[in-house]
Amino acid sequence: MQDKPTGAQIRQEFINFFEEHGHTFVPSSPLVPGGDSTLLFTNAGMVQFKDVFLGTDQRPYSRAVNSQKCLRVSGKHNDLDQVGRDNTHHTFFEMLGNWSFGDYYKKEAITWAWQLLTEVWHLPKDRIWATYFKDELNEIPEDKEAAGIWLQQPGFDPDHLLPFGRKDNFWEMAETGPCGPDSEIHFDRGPEYCNLSDDPNHVCGVNGDCERFLEIWNNVFIQYNRLSENVLIPLEKKHVDTGMGFERLVSILQDVPSNYKTDLFIPLIQRVQALTGHNDAEREANLTPYRVIADHARATTFLIADGVVPGNIGRNYVCRMLVRRAARFGLKLDLKAPFLAKVAQVVIEEYGDFYPEIKRNAKTILDNLTREEIQFKKTIDAGLDHLNELLEELKQKGEKIMDGEKAFDLYATHGLPLEITRDIAQEQELDVDTMGFQQAMEVHRVASGAGREFGEMGGEDVEIYANLVDSLKAKGKLDAEGVKYAPYQAIMEPSEVLAIVKEGKPVESAQVGDSVAILLPKTWFYVEAGGQVSDTGKVVGSDGSAWTIRVTDMQKPAAGVIVHVGEVEEGCPAVGDMAIAQVDENRRVQIMRNHTATHLLHAALHEVLGKHARQAGSLVAPDRLRFDFNHPQAMTQEEILAVEAHVNQAILANYALNITQKPLQEAIDEGAMALFGEKYDAVVRTITIGDEAPLSYELCGGTHVDETGDIGLFLITYEGSIASGVRRIEAVTGWHAYQYARGRLNTLDHVDHFLGTSPQELLPKVKNLSGSLTAAQKEIEKLRSQAVSSDFKDKLDNAEVVEGIAVLKIILQNANMESLREMADRFRQKYTTGVALLASVQDEKPILIATVTEDLTKQGLHAGNLVKQVAAVVGGGGGGRPTLAQAGGRDASKLAESLYQVNVYIQNNLK
Ligand SMILES: [Zn+2]
Numbered sequence: 001m002q003d004k005p006t007g008a009q010i011r012q013e014f015i016n017f018f019e020e021h022g023h024t025f026v027p028s029s030p031l032v033p034g035g036d037s038t039l040l041f042t043n044a045g046m047v048q049f050k051d052v053f054l055g056t057d058q059r060p061y062s063r064a065v066n067s068q069k070c071l072r073v074s075g076k077h078n079d080l081d082q083v084g085r086d087n088t089h090h091t092f093f094e095m096l097g098n099w100s101f102g103d104y105y106k107k108e109a110i111t112w113a114w115q116l117l118t119e120v121w122h123l124p125k126d127r128i129w130a131t132y133f134k135d136e137l138n139e140i141p142e143d144k145e146a147a148g149i150w151l152q153q154p155g156f157d158p159d160h161l162l163p164f165g166r167k168d169n170f171w172e173m174a175e176t177g178p179c180g181p182d183s184e185i186h187f188d189r190g191p192e193y194c195n196l197s198d199d200p201n202h203v204c205g206v207n208g209d210c211e212r213f214l215e216i217w218n219n220v221f222i223q224y225n226r227l228s229e230n231v232l233i234p235l236e237k238k239h240v241d242t243g244m245g246f247e248r249l250v251s252i253l254q255d256v257p258s259n260y261k262t263d264l265f266i267p268l269i270q271r272v273q274a275l276t277g278h279n280d281a282e283r284e285a286n287l288t289p290y291r292v293i294a295d296h297a298r299a300t301t302f303l304i305a306d307g308v309v310p311g312n313i314g315r316n317y318v319c320r321m322l323v324r325r326a327a328r329f330g331l332k333l334d335l336k337a338p339f340l341a342k343v344a345q346v347v348i349e350e351y352g353d354f355y356p357e358i359k360r361n362a363k364t365i366l367d368n369l370t371r372e373e374i375q376f377k378k379t380i381d382a383g384l385d386h387l388n389e390l391l392e393e394l395k396q397k398g399e400k401i402m403d404g405e406k407a408f409d410l411y412a413t414h415g416l417p418l419e420i421t422r423d424i425a426q427e428q429e430l431d432v433d434t435m436g437f438q439q440a441m442e443v444h445r446v447a448s449g450a451g452r453e454f455g456e457m458g459g460e461d462v463e464i465y466a467n468l469v470d471s472l473k474a475k476g477k478l479d480a481e482g483v484k485y486a487p488y489q490a491i492m493e494p495s496e497v498l499a500i501v502k503e504g505k506p507v508e509s510a511q512v513g514d515s516v517a518i519l520l521p522k523t524w525f526y527v528e529a530g531g532q533v534s535d536t537g538k539v540v541g542s543d544g545s546a547w548t549i550r551v552t553d554m555q556k557p558a559a560g561v562i563v564h565v566g567e568v569e570e571g572c573p574a575v576g577d578m579a580i581a582q583v584d585e586n587r588r589v590q591i592m593r594n595h596t597a598t599h600l601l602h603a604a605l606h607e608v609l610g611k612h613a614r615q616a617g618s619l620v621a622p623d624r625l626r627f628d629f630n631h632p633q634a635m636t637q638e639e640i641l642a643v644e645a646h647v648n649q650a651i652l653a654n655y656a657l658n659i660t661q662k663p664l665q666e667a668i669d670e671g672a673m674a675l676f677g678e679k680y681d682a683v684v685r686t687i688t689i690g691d692e693a694p695l696s697y698e699l700c701g702g703t704h705v706d707e708t709g710d711i712g713l714f715l716i717t718y719e720g721s722i723a724s725g726v727r728r729i730e731a732v733t734g735w736h737a738y739q740y741a742r743g744r745l746n747t748l749d750h751v752d753h754f755l756g757t758s759p760q761e762l763l764p765k766v767k768n769l770s771g772s773l774t775a776a777q778k779e780i781e782k783l784r785s786q787a788v789s790s791d792f793k794d795k796l797d798n799a800e801v802v803e804g805i806a807v808l809k810i811i812l813q814n815a816n817m818e819s820l821r822e823m824a825d826r827f828r829q830k831y832t833t834g835v836a837l838l839a840s841v842q843d844e845k846p847i848l849i850a851t852v853t854e855d856l857t858k859q860g861l862h863a864g865n866l867v868k869q870v871a872a873v874v875g876g877g878g879g880g881r882p883t884l885a886q887a888g889g890r891d892a893s894k895l896a897e898s899l900y901q902v903n904v905y906i907q908n909n910l911k
């Protein structure tokens, strides 16, 4: 057993192998894709390189190797139902990949794959099979190149090379965009792994349906751009994109029959076993819950480390659902909640060396898991009882599918996620109308947690701009890197207008009123990034051509392209004119104050609340800053004031900002704060504030003041919750802070003046006034109810007689439901036989109460039916017991008319 490589070794061997072949190791991007709000989770290694394939961005390296954290909870690649029930499905998994961006191609990719598998990992050559693309429709050329390269590999059995069609061997990102043939590598685990050998018609094979042949590695050769269903054009720069499911690979190299039997999962499963006290036979008899808990512990640990805490919508919902699903499976093992943190602790120990973010955030992870489990525990019993009632009902009616709205109701009232409801229904051979659930959720504006496969594709502009820039480069108007971006220093000298784009087409000139995008060889306008909004301002013609474009937005539509977007205000700008870009500097200064203040706020939150208070979102605008961060509960007033004071102290200390460039790894090692959901280059810009032991040290591309004193004043204007475990602070600085404070002082002055008091005496005075007001209101209430009561007393004596019984029907002024009920009691005390209907109007809506004495309920009368019939006239409904029932309505104007229904009801029902 000793000679089997560990999972950690295998991962490292993969990376080392490709590093030795000139690849740059690129750390896994977070599970939340940076700059792609349309994709729920990173679900493949290529997500962080999507912009390179689309041509909207570039990297300083052309060969990369990585091990990417991925999460799939829905969609065609995974079905949550499968997770835990078989050997191979996971929510969280790692994807190993090697990448060529217009560098090497099929020959190297296939040769290296063969070498790594057979020479480094010593997989038997006669067990390896390969596939290549051959179009069943004969429209796209057969990939003879890949096939030929396979046949050249030393020791590769030519009979093990098989052609497959579009479904298996042609890869597309979406309906349009980069695509190409792929070549899969399969491993034959041997006939003993076939799980379908009982079926006489079954033949084991590559891409077959048994567990004998496993696909281990897919090499995608991106060589076309699909423009439409029928049009493929060859790409000038061809790419290689490979993906190898890490867990599966480890199961093969460790020669175990299930991913869950690799050392990636064994320690987690052992921890669960220690918690249950099961022996091995008991564990094997309960495999599914063990696997679900191990899988979900990994997923939630990594999610929370990347800032996704349990919550109600979108990604946060997924985290919540996974914690709760694990907790529910824990019930099956009689585990005492909360237990998940104890399993997550093992995840952190096992994976923390390669993924240090889970070590850094250990406390946040464990706290969030425990809190969520405790919260779930409060509602789960009621929820499960209710669910079981609903399932019983369903079975009695002989139905199979539970109503989606009812499932949503279980979630909304009892916190039971759909996935759990479905698990339980399926355990009883029933199911849930998932569509109905989604619709109900949509109605409640709670996002479903399902995302699009690869998110939104680049805009149609990409190609126009990419062509434009290529031609400008060819003419020598732009150098290789494209438009020069220099937002940190004003550029005052004129430069040439290189292009004007109007309605998606390049034009030579534009008119007043035209909406245009204008391209200059360099710009100092800031382009929205890291929460800081884009600059606005003007581009004006110099050298005599008098024209002005008011710039309202900045865009980066393709790699190396930055354009100023706005409207022509005067004159006729033309390509070739000389122009000056003028940033609205006053606005820029306000933004800089807010950006530097954001860094100070982040540091102050760490100081006051702790290191877990990490940034989860940020907006830096001219008029305010907004900062979202992880923290389990509302901040106290003292904490808010302490944070505000910390920031203002740092402002008054007037620290100079130190801004430098350095390699990413060096900055991270020095403890710089890297932000979640951001993409970083190999060399990063760092902002340090404070002297020896810096107050704040962040990676940041934003614009900042020179010294903290430039911020002026900092005031927090809001603190609140945006999701479970995520808080939001809004604040103002500089002139906006002054205006905010001045506004508050003015209000105070007005109130003082109005009350004839001074600021010092204001609070006691207001408390005093408020006290007398409460006393006065109580007095009014008392007088009112006395009036109602004496009014009622008069009417009580004068009940009419209908069909021989006493009937009282009255409308009382200013009575609430409580006093109507009291009066109904008084009616029954006075009359041993009779019916009363009492009504009043509250908040402009009718309220009604009906009472029937006990004896009459045996003669066909029912207070609930009576009140329903009356309430129907006023557009309402209600019900209750036979002797007492209440109702509400909408139309008070019909109240008097409705009372006649009492007589009708008695005549029709009294026996
Ligand atoms: Zn088979």
Ligand SMILES: [Zn+2]
Residues within 6 Å of the ligand: 530, 595, 599, 698, 699, 700, 701, 702
């Ligand atoms: Zn920043």
